[in-house]
Amino acid sequence: MGRLSSLASDTVIYGVSNVLSRSLGWLLSPYLVAVVSESTIGMHTKVYSIIAPLLVLACLGIETGYYRFVTKDNKEKLFDTLLLCLASFGGLLVLFMNAAQPMLSPLFGFPEENWLIMLLVSLIICADAVTSLYFADLRFSGKGINYAGINLLKVIVQVAFTLFFMHILRYADFLGFSSFGDLEYLLLANFIATLVPYIFFLPNYFRREHEYDKELLRTVVMYSLPLMVMGFFGTLNQHIEKILFTHLDQSDCPDAALGIYGTNFKIGTLMLIFTNSFRMAFDPFLFKQYKKDSSDTSVYAMSMKYFYIFGLFIFLCVMLCLPLWTYYLVDIQDKPQFVDGIGIIPVVLLSELLFGVYYNLSIWYKVTDKTYYGLIFSTIGLFVNVVMNCVLIPYYSYYGAALSAMCSYFVMLVLSLLLGKRHYPIDYPVKKLISLTFVTIFIVTAVQYLSENLYAVHWFFWSFLGLISFAVVIYISEKEDIKKLLSHVKSKH
Numbered sequence: 001m002g003r004l005s006s007l008a009s010d011t012v013i014y015g016v017s018n019v020l021s022r023s024l025g026w027l028l029s030p031y032l033v034a035v036v037s038e039s040t041i042g043m044h045t046k047v048y049s050i051i052a053p054l055l056v057l058a059c060l061g062i063e064t065g066y067y068r069f070v071t072k073d074n075k076e077k078l079f080d081t082l083l084l085c086l087a088s089f090g091g092l093l094v095l096f097m098n099a100a101q102p103m104l105s106p107l108f109g110f111p112e113e114n115w116l117i118m119l120l121v122s123l124i125i126c127a128d129a130v131t132s133l134y135f136a137d138l139r140f141s142g143k144g145i146n147y148a149g150i151n152l153l154k155v156i157v158q159v160a161f162t163l164f165f166m167h168i169l170r171y172a173d174f175l176g177f178s179s180f181g182d183l184e185y186l187l188l189a190n191f192i193a194t195l196v197p198y199i200f201f202l203p204n205y206f207r208r209e210h211e212y213d214k215e216l217l218r219t220v221v222m223y224s225l226p227l228m229v230m231g232f233f234g235t236l237n238q239h240i241e242k243i244l245f246t247h248l249d250q251s252d253c254p255d256a257a258l259g260i261y262g263t264n265f266k267i268g269t270l271m272l273i274f275t276n277s278f279r280m281a282f283d284p285f286l287f288k289q290y291k292k293d294s295s296d297t298s299v300y301a302m303s304m305k306y307f308y309i310f311g312l313f314i315f316l317c318v319m320l321c322l323p324l325w326t327y328y329l330v331d332i333q334d335k336p337q338f339v340d341g342i343g344i345i346p347v348v349l350l351s352e353l354l355f356g357v358y359y360n361l362s363i364w365y366k367v368t369d370k371t372y373y374g375l376i377f378s379t380i381g382l383f384v385n386v387v388m389n390c391v392l393i394p395y396y397s398y399y400g401a402a403l404s405a406m407c408s409y410f411v412m413l414v415l416s417l418l419l420g421k422r423h424y425p426i427d428y429p430v431k432k433l434i435s436l437t438f439v440t441i442f443i444v445t446a447v448q449y450l451s452e453n454l455y456a457v458h459w460f461f462w463s464f465l466g467l468i469s470f471a472v473v474i475y476i477s478e479k480e481d482i483k484k485l486l487s488h489v490k491s492k493h
Contacts, residue, residue: 028162030328033335035166036182038259043109043183045262046246049239050108051121056235058090058129061228063136064366065220070140077211078220083133085217090126097122109246116180120187127194134201150197158193165189226371233378237408238355240382241389241401248393261398264341267318267325268348274314275356278307297426304360304426308433309474311353312440316470318349319444320463323451344402346444351402354409361416364424373419381412432477443469 032041062082070078097104101118104110110117138147165185180188236243242262246254322342329338358377365373385408392400420426447466451459 028159033263033329033338038256038337039253040182041259041262042246042255042257044186045242045258045265046109047117047121047183047187049242051125052239053232053236054093054121055125055128056231057228058086058093058125059132059228059231060086060089060221061224061226061231062086062220063132064227065224066133066136067140068223069216069220074213074216076208077213078216079133079137080210081212081214081217082220083130083205084212085221086130086133090129094122094126109243114181114184116184117187120184120191124187124191124194127191127198131194131197131201134197146200150200154193154196157196158189161189161192162186223369223371226375230371230374230378233375233382237378237382237385238405240385241393241404244386244389245393245398245401248390249397250394251397257397260338260341261344261401263338264344264398265348265402267322268345268352270318271311271314271349271352271356274311275352275359278356278359297424300360300363300426301428304357305429305433307360308353308357309436309478311356312436313470313474315346315349315353316440316444316467319346320447320466323459341398344398347399347402347406351406351409354406354413358409358413358416361413361420363426364416364420368424370423373416377412377415380415381408384408384411436473436477439473440470 032044062085066078066082098115098119101115102112105112105114105118135147135151138144138150162185165180165188166182242258245258245261249257251257322345326339326342330336362374365371385404388404388407389401392404394400396403417428417430443466447459447462451462
């Protein structure tokens with residue numbers, strides 16, 4: 001319980017950081033609904049779907065490699081070596097993307113004549129890739145508060161500059177900025193925000209001497225490259241439907257349909273915040289725990305169980321609060337067309353939860369240094385996703401896109417679970433988690449039926465009753481572990 005509480009506390013720290021940061025980012029979602037067109041939102045969604053996998057390439061998988069090989073003695077040398085590698089590769093990537101802009105823009109779906117979009121995209125990728133190592137070091141060193149503060153400040157800066165550009169600069173004739181489009185303003189605000197971590201990182205970096213080790217770099221890169229390719233395919237898998245959407249959708253305006261999909265998709269990202277928060281705490285915890293006792297796998301089973309239970313709780317909360325989102329779109333913004341895509345939200349929530357479970361299952365091939373299995377799973381998942389998108393999007397538009405992603409993650413999860421039993425057996429409570437999933441879906445369905453057909457005006461009451469029911473089910477299911485956790489907390493105090 002002590003080891004698990006450490007993981008939980010780190011997850012809470014990163015979770016609070018992510019929730020606060022994403023909450024500010026969420027404010028931009030309804031804000032964009034109000035101030036820009038659906039087509040602009042669609043292009044904005046597509047651009048960030050391209051940035052995400054390219055950022056994984058630029059990071060070279062080095063973050064996990066850093067956790068794998070860092071020791072007390074080689075920490076600074078390893079950091080300096082990997083940082084130089086990331087900065088060099090990032091600079092080359094910026095040069096390549098802009099030199100090849102006439103060829104890449106049509107491939108990415110960017111306006112061919114607009115070189116500024118490609119420049120800003122490449123600079124965002126490079127700046128974020130370099131600082132990813134700094135953030136990884138903060139996490140490994142247990143400086144979660146520092147991580148949270150810098151990340152939050154970064155988002156505040158982005159929101160502030162977005163508001164400044166969209167409400168002031170685009171109406172002012174200042175150095176040609178008034179000729180920029182809405183998408184350029186949004187990307188420029190993001191790029192300025194990516195520079196925030198350098199304020200904290202560079203002064204300390206330049207105050208000390210630096211060592212570089214080619215052999216150490218070779219070792220880390222050889223370990224990390226399969227993870228990079230795996231991460232690239234995995235991230236591409238998470239965004240491929242947005243990249244393919246405008247090519248496959250049969251509606252009159254695919255960019256507008258993608259804007260509706262992207263806007264509703266962001267509501268489901270609360271699950272993504274939770275899974276990312278867990279991942280930030282889990283990687284350092286995983287390797288530290290494995291080095292202490294590689295034979296004790298019970299802690300991994302426990303972490304999976306409680307990760308999944310909290311994920312179901314988030315699913316329940318978001319689903320019960322959907323009337324608020326509908327009210328905002330229809331009664332406040334008078335844009336009922338966005339409500340057409342609200343049905344993708346439960347699918348997105350479950351998809352992100354399945355992906356989080358898959359990430360938990362990645363324990364076995366990371367600690368046994370069989371990372372090529374992750375590449376195989378990601379490749380299969382991407383293949384499934386692309387095929388299903390090609391089949392479903394032309395007929396079901398964004399609903400087909402959402403279902404394709406969920407099926408892809410499910411296939412990856414099942415493959416990893418089956419092979420993991422052979423290489424590094426962990427006794428996961430699979431039957432219990434499946435039962436809790438059906439209970440949660442039943443509660444959501446019952447609350448929606450009651451609120452729509454019996455005293456609909458009191459939907460808040462039925463939602464609260466649903467949360468209480470879920471809490472009772474979890475208490476009955478986990479009574480013994482809850483008692484152990486409470487006794488552990490009492491003993492510490």
